[in-house]
Amino acid sequence: MVKGALLVAGTTSDAGKSVVTAGICRWLARQGVRVAPFKAQNMSLNSYVTADGAEIGRAQAAQARAAGLEPVADMNPVLLKPGSDRRSQVVLMGRPVADVDAMEYGALKDLLRTTSLEALKRLREQYDVVVCEGAGSPAEINLRRSDIANMGLARAANLPVLVVGDIDRGGVFAAFYGTVGLLDAADQALVSGFVVNKFRGAKELLRPGLDMIGRLTGREVYGVLPWLEGPWLDVEDSLALDGRQVAARPPYGRQTLRVAVVRLPRISNFTDVDALAAEPGVLVRFVSDPAELDDADLVVLPGSRATVDDLTWLRERGLAAALRERSGPVLGICGGFQMLGREIVDEVESGAGRVEGLGLLPVRITFERHKRLARPEGQAYGERVQAYEIHHGVATVEGGEPFLDGCRQGNVWGTTWHGALENDGFRRAFLADVAARAGRDFAPDPATDFAALREERLDALGDLVEQHLDTAALLHLIQHGPPPGLPLLPPGAQMGEPR
Template structure:
């Protein structure tokens, strides 16, 4: 077979990423050579490919679902917001420039051509390409310069399936409104809908599905049930709003409690997925000093705005709580930089010399060139593989070595993302944390984070196979969008 499909959504975090991954896994299990693609991704969760290119973490996860090593063509344009008004533009895995919304508009034609070149290369190399949209195709204020949604669909003549999150409410209005707001040319490619995160008996939903089909003339390709535990590799911080995860029962007598500071520009919070998958480890995201009181381990995660987020720590009182703390703290990348004695930043914030929290004997200077790498090393006697994405260069002045960083007392810091995915290292680190925190917690033997991720991807493939009309999806991929009626705005 040969073809492509675009998975769009009624909103951000509607489920586009997981549905795309599920379709990729389902097709790969059928022996189809399938690749994921997202023309433009706005996310602070990213990954480094084997050849040193930075792409969205969700596309790396989708590549794994397809049984592939991720490459830059799968996400040619990555936008990394550093503030409410400016973003770093990453093109084909390398930083291109920093822009505001108006400046980005001037780049759109150039970026669209590069994105389509990537798409064409994937279509040439694989049987099927499953594309993920961005936000919603009904963001009509952005339609003229659109690259990732109907702009892509029109340029490549792709059939479009729209995913809606029914758990949020208003999904029928969202489906109908999405189609109604589009031009006739765009509507012609919207083939139908997928309902996501449904709780209850599908029979109760059927009258609404029938009415939607009658109003729009488009099919509902299935209803995906709510399924707990599909939290791996999410790309949108919206998914953190109510996230508190504990998996399984403690192997020792007590749970290990991990508080992750939810920084305003938190990045690569997927680093904590491996902890959340560890039996007996409770992971929660926090924003206030009092929420650290009962934590055995506090994690300062990555940040796209290190100096700005450090100022936020001080304004909230979290900085004082951290410096007064005697129990374990782990800083990763931007969080590690905040733990330093001094930060010199003439690149990201242009703030110059900034005093850090002073918990580690480290000085950080931001470099113009971003470091993108897949390092390997050892810690606690175990091999560690990871990835790096940072402008800040840390100079360690004393302390004990820890990966590429250092540790002093109960404080650890490293620029390495993904280190906790290494099972033996993670267990050794958690054992050390538990000992320092005085908790009777023992990491469960034999837990494999890689296997857990594969199980989650298989679960996504199962959802697609069991709950979607896969024959209809195959027809869309091979034959394109069927003839569907035009739905005038306000009809």
């Protein structure tokens, strides 16, 4: 029986840690191994609500699905949600406990470390294998003393570490060598090998580099994962949105339906539009210029961790005026819904007090200290809708037509519900209505099954692991830990122990 654990680290953010973790979970689950994902500390504005009302990172929820499990708070005990460049909300075991800056965070680190290790211990007692995901890079030497997600976790739990590098960005071999070299001796002893991710081309061209990095570091390259076309669902990092345009599947109807998603500075839960991109013939773009709204059949104003600040940004960019002048369909979700209202009273998130909204919906928003975390159900367009809620702002609806606990007025819809578009019947009916209002000869594909597409995507990640990694060596690493006698690279060997 396979028994053990592994930490998947990365040379950078968005190197592919989440994808590789999900792929390993799916591959192990298909082998009959009871496996669970884990991320000690996640900094992300894409989150999810578990069945018992806990908030965790969206990527960990997807990894739980890859493992065939219902997500729970133990899989992501610490979630940091940045509200600005300096402050983040700390979510501990699924509940917000503080709003801190970097210095205040230091006072919490012992509690966060203890809580994370206890959560990992519980998972290891319940499951055969726990696949842990790191955060950022393990070589963030300025953060090493307070680290609980990378080498701090690996040291505390004696985990072998696999480092993933994104070759599409370039410099992957230097990143591998530098990652190991910047670590102290005890940390280096846990770094067991590498995975090259996002490779396009003939693997033979990589062979000299793979051989050399093996000789230079004394560590195995466990495999090369090819570039996977199409979007990875449930990404957690907004880096993935830079320049993103997604036409996920070939057109089904006679015309393409064009969706523009406003790329807010503190955009949250942008995964709400994954289901739109999965619909044949729907083109989804993330935009930040008013002119980019002109040819959109639907504009989505998504969630935000800083509603008032992002509303100010809309005004400064000219997007607020463009939205007010727009006659075509607009959908606001959570923070976007709040911005579309008449007024926001916020003494909690921004402390700005009373702020004028865009005035496109007859709604007034009051921020409360208690965060609402729920899994609501309802109906719209005669279709059943299951969703989840994560918000401090409470809406008082003063007119319009009811719409998923929000409202609709004219061509503008607003709701606090995340994930509503993942409901196939509702999504088709909504898009058909949008197309009619936009004058598009577009018909949603009645065969599109978003849940099935997500499962296909997770299977594809499992296939990548099974077909392109040395799975026998990976199993040995999970069960037996780091290979003994791994060589030390200077200057890490002389850096001394982190305190």
